[in-house]
Amino acid sequence: MRRSGAVCAVAALAWTACRTAGTAIEGPDVANRCARVGAMRVCWGPPSVVRWFPALAGTLPASPFACAAGLCTQAHPRQPDDGEWTCADDSGATVCVGGEPPAGVAASVADPRWWCGVRESGDGLGARVCVDFSPDFPDSSGRPCRWSYDRGLRRVCTAEARGHLLGDPCDPGNPCVDGALCVASRCVPPEPHPSCWLDADCATHRCRFGTCAGWAP
């Protein structure tokens, strides 16, 4: 089994985790093809091998959650850059569409945690799609979150029963959320090639986590 230091270096202390977890799938490391997915670090390809490692402790949230009456609200959630975005949570990932440059803002700065791509659609919803596989959560309970645009932008996480999320354990009797892959007993997203917001954006008519199902370069 080849465990290159490069991958673990990306994840800092993951080196120890790599050695002890023993769950990585064999395959060469691929620069810039890894992402934090929930509590894991996942690397894709080539050509279709997925590796995952326990990731570092979570980064600080973009802004704190205020919790009351079973709802936790984040007033300033992460977005791909300083532009205009419409976002939605999807099984533990956040997908955003838009990308209109912000008017009157000194140089928009892109957040490197997002995977972004061009969306070929003239419907006015947005020309870019970005996905973050590790959005902020108020705690580790995996409670579902949604984006609210009613009175200002908010990300609201409820105390409802959690659904299937990326990063969950999986096996043949406990399948992953639609569109995710079960790799080494964990649900991981397929390699992201963000290009869709709606199913109608895809020739395959299936858009999952911002990527058209069955995507091929």
Place this chain on the structure above:
Amino acid sequence: MGAMRSARAIDATVVLMLCASACVSARDRPRGPVPDLQLRAPPRPRDLGYGGRFRVDAVFSGEAPADARVTWRQLSGAPLRDVRVDRGGLLFEANMPAANDVGLSPPSTGVVPVSPRTSAEVVLEAAWRPDGGETVRRRVRLSAASRSRGLSTVASGAGVLLAGSGWEVASAPPGGSRALLDGGGFTRFFPDATGRWVLRDATGRATSFRAARYDETPLDCGRSGCHEAIASAAQRSPMTFALRTLLDRGLANAAECAAACHATGELDVNDGGFDCVARELGVRLDADWAALPRDLRRVGGVTCLACHGPAAIPEPQSRWSILRADVCETCHDAPPEYGHVAAWMSSRMARADADPKARSTAPCARCHTTAGFVSSVTSSVPRTPPADAGPMGIGCAACHAVHDARGSAPSDALLREVDLPAAFDRVPLASRVCVPCHAPDGRIPAASAAAVWAGRGGVEPMTGAPLEAALVHGEVPGGCVGCHRLGPPDLARGAAHAFRADLGGCVSCHGGRMPDTDAAARDLREEARALSARLASSLNLEPHEKGVATADDPVGRALFDVLLVLRDPAAAAHNAPYARELLAAAGRVATSGARR
């Protein structure tokens, strides 16, 4: 850079952790926690009302020292009234300055514009010295009114001052509390919900407001088909980069100044502006631009919303108000440091439309009103104020175009670019905007100072060909504003906006002596008057006032040249040789007996 800073921070943390035990052993034995002094400001500390009574409590975290004595002093602002300090300094009470104390001149009704000068901001400092310790100082910043652009697009959370009487909320958006407070001669309106508010005054006149937080307002003004060109121009504006430039220069320690005028929103108000979002995120302004959170960058700078206000585009009948100098005054009226508006108010420009006729007649409005001038030199939709709007002067927006979409790089002063006849090609950029109103327009030789200065604008009376001369002051940097740069002496910045001539600058080029322009001016004026009398004794020679234009014949052209000189009170200083040439040409017609 960011990585280096992080590495240093980690190193510092490690060092602190390593030394912690040693540090503890080296200390004196702990004597219990030292209480900390904190100040409890009144609710809505930026909207206390003119003359409003307020109190600030000094409180100790932990156990208060039995004999604690807190002393107070006012660090800045107009003097507070009826100050009372009680309970050993733990209670401070006073009345805010009155509107008159800060020179507030409100309109008769409607939104009262409030600048830093007229907001009656005061800074108080409380000091307490613990036994054997160093003096602890805490400051609190208060004002009678939040700054206001005078627009109908307002920030929810900030107070809006209303002049007039009998105000009531006619309709409020969902969640609005309909909070109106009277006091200090005004009504204070607190739009505490996002959406459209309609208020009526005692006369029944309705005023519509759009309220929102800054951070909740989309910044998609530049969408294709909307304000694409303007947004593109704003992207090059120094206003947009006002905060980033400060951070790049390492001046973030001036955090209060930065948040107040290099960013969007009001200090200490929950309006979704920079200061508000920074408080919500717990971020201090000591980072690189790129290290700021996204929602701070979006309000970090003098953004679209900083001038236009948050919320939706104003209703059409309110859009003229963006041309008011009040919009700029929210930052540039803070004398003595920022004296642009104070200087401008001392100039004739600020009173250009004081006569109602100057506002109501189109030819006059072109050069006597901001809206008239802007629409005459741009293709923008006219923003003509309603008849009862009152005078606004030739305001900032006439000469400065903060997002001029003409494509070239903006000047530091964001001066408006105007198209001029080729004869004025040599006028430097800094003064080109002066020319349209200080050079004759067609056959009406009204103001002519820029034409005489440039040696352009006259005509050969016999042929009608251009009569031109050298630009004798062409070497003065900046043109008009190279000399017209004096203002009140106590202003650190912006004094030049009084536009008074700096005659001291003449000496360096005139052999160390002040040229005697008074005598030359007297001679020119006497000669011009005599010529005008000879050329048109049967005509009323006050075309500016009475609309009589000169005719297109030798006598008419000669009169035109004479009027060019008469209409420039400083013709002798601007370009005496050209003034003499104009009069000489007119004189040849007068002596030749040419007739119309």
